Amino acid sequence: MKKIFLVQSLFIAILFSFQAEASPSNVRHNLRNSNLTSSSLWLEEEANLSISRILNNISPSDARPGAVIAAQTRHEPNYYYHWVRDAALTMEAVISEYRTRTDANDRNILRQKLMEYLNFSEHIQNVSTLTGLGEPKFNVDGSAFNGPWGRPQNDGPALRAVSLIHWAQILIDEGQTDFIRDRLFDHKKSQVGVIKKDLDYVAVHWREPSFDLWEEVQGDHFYTRMVQRRAMVEGAQLALALGDSKSARIYSRQAIEIEQDLVNFWDPSRGYFIATRNQVAGLNYKHSQLDTAIILGLLHGSLNDGFLPFSDQKVQSTLDHLARAFTQVYKINHRSEIPGVAIGRYPEDQYGGNHFNGGNPWPLCTLALAEAYYRMGFDFSVRGRRLDSKSLLETGDQFVERVRYHAPANGLLNEQMDRNTGYMTSVEDLTWNYAAIISTLSARRTMIFRK
Ligand code: NOJ
Numbered sequence: 001m002k003k004i005f006l007v008q009s010l011f012i013a014i015l016f017s018f019q020a021e022a023s024p025s026n027v028r029h030n031l032r033n034s035n036l037t038s039s040s041l042w043l044e045e046e047a048n049l050s051i052s053r054i055l056n057n058i059s060p061s062d063a064r065p066g067a068v069i070a071a072q073t074r075h076e077p078n079y080y081y082h083w084v085r086d087a088a089l090t091m092e093a094v095i096s097e098y099r100t101r102t103d104a105n106d107r108n109i110l111r112q113k114l115m116e117y118l119n120f121s122e123h124i125q126n127v128s129t130l131t132g133l134g135e136p137k138f139n140v141d142g143s144a145f146n147g148p149w150g151r152p153q154n155d156g157p158a159l160r161a162v163s164l165i166h167w168a169q170i171l172i173d174e175g176q177t178d179f180i181r182d183r184l185f186d187h188k189k190s191q192v193g194v195i196k197k198d199l200d201y202v203a204v205h206w207r208e209p210s211f212d213l214w215e216e217v218q219g220d221h222f223y224t225r226m227v228q229r230r231a232m233v234e235g236a237q238l239a240l241a242l243g244d245s246k247s248a249r250i251y252s253r254q255a256i257e258i259e260q261d262l263v264n265f266w267d268p269s270r271g272y273f274i275a276t277r278n279q280v281a282g283l284n285y286k287h288s289q290l291d292t293a294i295i296l297g298l299l300h301g302s303l304n305d306g307f308l309p310f311s312d313q314k315v316q317s318t319l320d321h322l323a324r325a326f327t328q329v330y331k332i333n334h335r336s337e338i339p340g341v342a343i344g345r346y347p348e349d350q351y352g353g354n355h356f357n358g359g360n361p362w363p364l365c366t367l368a369l370a371e372a373y374y375r376m377g378f379d380f381s382v383r384g385r386r387l388d389s390k391s392l393l394e395t396g397d398q399f400v401e402r403v404r405y406h407a408p409a410n411g412l413l414n415e416q417m418d419r420n421t422g423y424m425t426s427v428e429d430l431t432w433n434y435a436a437i438i439s440t441l442s443a444r445r446t447m448i449f450r451k
């Protein structure tokens, strides 16, 4: 049953593993000279590999079904946990695959993982934790992780709600509205429903300081606000569709207030959006406040509704500042023969996975710039500015080319790329990377089809 779907991925995995025999520099050379040189082809291949890597990391055999592990690595650092954020972003990729696949067997496999994720989410919402729904990560058996950690992280419930809303929309289209009312969004029974529980939490708690997506700083964050806004807007739409106009009004009102707060993150003297305001705890060396979290927030919070579009001057300026800053701080960016710029989390980052001796560029951050430029290109093409759009496609491709350049022949992506040599480093095979590949490809396709 899994066959057709997995055969393709397997074929690609085998293809990659044959190439793995060659030394890294030869492989790069071969790739550059092969016929498969365009960014889009690499992305397509990588996306096929990505979906198989993602499926491998959902419901592993020793976990409660529905656990999405951040990576298989269990030592220094241990990433064998269900992070609420990573899981939601990963399941977004699974949903986008579900939407595009037509083969019934493929869809069944994806559907099962989505249902397991839904059940797992319902379970962990009801586990007693140190910070309730804002708890950032869980043991893979679904029990609470009570060790020291940066908590709460309030992007989690918002992202989880958004992913489940997208799944609910598909189920409604498939005629399963009763199931949604029973399990996901119930405003009449005492059992609130998985989605509504998170939405109500966001509506009540979004003003409270929490830890950022990098789990390091407690305060108010652009990233967290962007995804909270999306949860409120999409939550209001779902509530309305299910006849709960009272909740819809509450969520819509919160969305407007969140927007009013978001504009305060623009720093005109610096010329970019800053990551955090009103810091109350955590790292004290993020002096520039320049952070790829802004771009990730725009991507994961995007509603294409005209609020902070990618074509906005302020967004463009933030992107410019990021590319310039990372060009300066990473030696690997000083080699002019390598395309694009390798992008990290923020310039002052020290986290190297199992040490704090200096941060590195990250594939998922570099891909975020690619995706942002593709989306900006789309915005321009909608307005008929075809030339600008074409050059933005090329800019986006440069960031994809950069990740491709540092990727090993087997296509597997670690959390980080060494700032001096470019080789993959830190946690191997990070699940979130593969979600980033899928969303970057999808943004590129959307842009191309528009042109
Ligand atoms: C682990 C987190 O996952 C990482 O983002 C962070 O930099 C370190 N802990 C330090 O807090």
Ligand code: NOJ
Pocket: 070, 079, 083, 085, 086, 213, 214, 215, 432
């Ligand atoms: C560290 C990252 O900073 C954080 O965003 C992520 O959730 C965890 N690693 C797990 O991948």
